[in-house]
Amino acid sequence: MTVAISKSITLTEFLQLDFINESPAWEYIDGEVIQKSMGGVKHSTLQKRLVSVIDGAATQQNVDYEAFPELRCTPNGRSVVPDISVVQAAALPLDDTGEMSGQGIEFAPEWVIEVLSPGQSQTKVTDNILYCIRHGSRLGWLIDPVARAVLVFLPEQLPEVLGGEAMLPIVEGLQLELSVAQLFSWLKRG
16 A cells, blocks of 8 residues: 655655655655555565675676665656666766765666565556656566566567566676566575
8 A cells, every 4th residue: 555645745845855765665756755565575575586686697797787675766857766776886876985875866777676565556666667768767677476477668669578487688788597487486485
């Protein structure tokens, strides 16, 4: 279930609110302030494993990508917090000391990944992925643990539903082979 604040505010006002990074995070969509749904164990497991696998592949291949859980992305008037944002490390904001700075990034990540949580609106999550694709993301995944499927978004293409042994597309430049079945096998213990 999402919680919304009825008063319409500007993006600048939203970004100054002290509670927007509380868990679960708050997002700013079309002037509305909305709190994300809290994920469950399946959501957290998929999120944790994907960040680890993506970062591991990038490090092993010496590729300039980093995966971040719950990183605030604020491209062109909307502020969203995807479950996973894969960003080129060279694009991350740095302060004068060379450390990462700010509340997040002010652009769409190269690759945006969402894991559908119980009670979460698939339409709203899809809208956020499409927004990111329209504003610079090169790949989007919507992972549905109940349907055991991944809805894949690419710029200027119709979305595609992948399941079973289908191989998932990966952002260009990163070598990673992962099927839908392998992704969901992470939910089994032992």
